[in-house]
Every structure is written in structure tokens, then in C-alpha cells.
Amino acid sequence: MEEKIISEETAKAEETAKAEEAIKAEKTIEKNGITEGVIWKQLLLFFFPILFGTFFQQLYNAADAMILGRFVGKEALSAAGGSTGTVINLLVGFFVGLSSGATVIISQYYGAKRREMVGYAVHTAIAFCLAAGLFLMIGGFAAAPSILRIMDTPAEVLDLAILYIRIYFLGTIGNLIYNVGAGILRAVGDSRRPLYFLIVSCFTNIVLDVIFIVVCGLGVAGAAIATISSQALSAVLVMAVLMRTKDMHRLELRKIRLDRRMFYRIIRIGFPAGLQSVMYSLSNIIIQAAINALGTDTVAAWTAYSKLDCIFWMTINAFGISITTFVGQNFGAGNLGRVRKGIRTCLYMSLGATVFVSLILYYGAPFICKFFTTDPEVLRIGLAMTRFLVPVYVTYIIIEIMSGALRGVGDCWIPTLICLGGICVIRVLWIMFAVPGKPDIYTIMFSYPLTWVVTSGLFIGYYTWFSKISKRRNLPV
16 A cells, blocks of 8 residues: 555656656747847847857868868868868768758747657657768768769879778768757757857867877878767767757657658758758869869869858858748747748848958958968969959858748748759859860859859749748738
8 A cells, every 4th residue: 555655656746747847848938039039139149159150160170171281281181172072061961951851840849839749850850860870971981982083083182082081971970960969959949059069079179180180190081080089079969968958859869760750741841951952062063073173283272262161151051040940930939920020130130241251251361371271372273262252252142041041931842943953053054064165263163153143033033922931921021
């Protein structure tokens, strides 16, 4: 009899504890300012942690490039950037794009306060990234050398590039886990802790770069080992946070499995993003192949410029991620008027930020490029690239913000098709037919502003007349 009373009391205590946790979670959601408050302030509160997080994510790639360029040489710099970076973006970007569907789904369910559906989405997303990481590790290791040869990677850097990329792909599980885990945290409005984890992993990578490259003399192999080690650390940290939270996005290892219905929903939204990433990368592979034909100096200069270029991309991508989560949560909560206001506000903010970044890069390029190389010819070519492309960054803003906003409401296929046609197809046609007539770096680079302008016009037309958001004209704006 006493045992029965004790078991009943234990059961009641467990129920009370669960109820208290649920109340705490509900209070956390109620305090979520994404669906309330001043729009520009909420976007900035979300934007800056993402921006700084992306900055540190790019910083450890830049650290590899700086240390390799300074202590090993321009061949090592080309091997760790250029073709290898494009191949990595192709394969990893596809699966990160697929998993981005989970971010949209979770943000919508979280905004609607649907605890059970958030749980299904979290565990399905983690299960998917584990399977995808294993596939990438094996497939990327095997296929990367052939892809590098197809891209006409210069012979003097080919062996180094193969070594770097094979080591990199051995660590892709950690890369995917971090990206998916960080996406889950951002979907529920927590953009600070992914930043903290990246800061830790960034400094870890820099220390390991010095040890493996400068002290041990491992060259590109040391850079790759340092990168995958730091990515593994960030993956462990993000998993620990997901497992310890009391909110509805809590991760429990025993529940990690692919829920068929949730997996379908995630893929339905994520596949267009993954396909878009692949097509971007394929078009960039064609561009990289055209650049490779111009020699090692141009390849090294393009690698150095790409590190400057990342400053703009991490800024505009931070706005894109911010508006996706903002739109997703407000759409899930039924605040459609606020959705439209948020998009307009984000466009103005990203325009101001782009002008500011462009001015810094345009006038600071002569000094920044010297961090990556001291070779005079590489510096000359890199500066010419920067001065040509930086002034046209403003033509890309509409693409990033509108496609991010449309993903937030689950409108994925048409924006993807617009990007595929307006950017990828036109860019490939330009390289195939215009570059052979005048094979220089300026003809190659002109493919970027050309396709950005065309695609921006298509997005404006679709958003204004045909998108889900524009059709709800009866809503207060």
C-alpha cells in the first residue's frame, strides 16, 4: 500500500515538473520579440549575432589562406581556395540547403506554439544531417579528385588541392551538425549562442593552423585538419545546448530518427534551396574553370579576392537569414501585415549596409589583400578584381532579401526557378559564348552584375504581382 502511495506521489511530481517546464517554455515564447515590438530593432537584434557568427565562420577560412599564403606559398593558397572551395560549396551547400527546410518548418511551428511538431522537426533534421554527412564523407572523398581535374585545376596545385579536399570531407559530419543545429537555434530566435560557438571554434582553428602549418610544417594538410577539428568542436557545443534546453526544441538522443511525414515537409521546402545552391556552385565551377585557364597568379588573386568578397556575402546573408526567420515566425503566428512591413524594412537596412561595406572594400582593398599574399602580380590582379565587382554589389540585395522572405512563407519553387534562370543559366551561357571571344578576367567577372540585375528584376515582378504575400492586399500594411 505504501509503495502504491509512493508511486502515485512520484507520478504526480513528474507531472507537476513537466507542467512547470511547459509553462516556462510558453513564457519563453511569449517573450519572443520577433512576433512583437519594433521591427527594425528585432531585425538588428537577430542580424548582428548572425553577422558576427558568419564573420568568425569565414575568419577561420581566411586564417587558413593567410597562413598558407604567407608561410607556404601561392600554390598552397590556390590549393586551399579556388577550385577546392567551389567543390566544397557544391557538395556541402546542397545538403545545407536541404536542411534549411527544417529552419523554416521549425520557425513556423514555434511561432504557432506547436510543441509536438517542433520536436518531430528537430529530431528529423538531426537524423537527416547525420545520414547526409556520412554520404558526403564517402562520396566527396571519392569524387573530388575527378571534379578538380574536370575543372582544369593547374597542374602545380592539383595534388595539394586533392590532399586538402579529401581531409576536409572526412569532417563533413561535424560541419553539417553545426549548421543544422545553429539553424534550429536561430529558428526559435536564439542567434547568440551559435555566435559564441563560432568564436570558440575560430580561435581554436587559428591556434591549430599555427601549430600544424608553421610549427609542424604540414602545409595544406595541416590547414584542413585544423578546419575539421574546429568544426567538430562547434558541432559538439551546439548539440550540448540543444540537449540541455527546456524549451520545445529540446533534443533527446533516443528520439533521433527520420519521421517520414516531417522529413517530406522539410525536403519539400529545403530541396529547392539545395538545388539552388548546387546550380550556383555549378555555375561558379564553370567560372572557376575559366579563371584556372588564366594561370596560377590569377587563381591566387581570385582566392584572395574571395576572402574580401566574403565580407559582403556574410553581411547580406545575415539579412537573408534574419528575414527568413522573421517572416517564418510571423507567418506562423498569422501576422501577415507585419511580414510585409518586415520585408520593406529589411530591404532598406541591407541597402545601407551594402553601401557601407562596399566603400570599405573599395578603398581598403590595397591593404587587405596584403594579408593574403605579397606577390606583386597577384596583388595587382586581386585589386583589379575588387575594384570591378565591389561597386555592383547593390544589384544583388533584392535577390537575397526577397528569396529569404519567400522561403519564410514556404514559397520556395518559383524563387528557385527565378535564380536558376536569371543567375545560373545566363551566367553559364555568358561563359560559354562571350568569354571565348574575349578571354580575360573582366569578361568573366561581368557575368556577375549581368545576372544580378536580370534576376532582381524578375524577383520584383514576382513579389509584386504573383507571390503569396502580394495577393493578400486586404491585410493592413
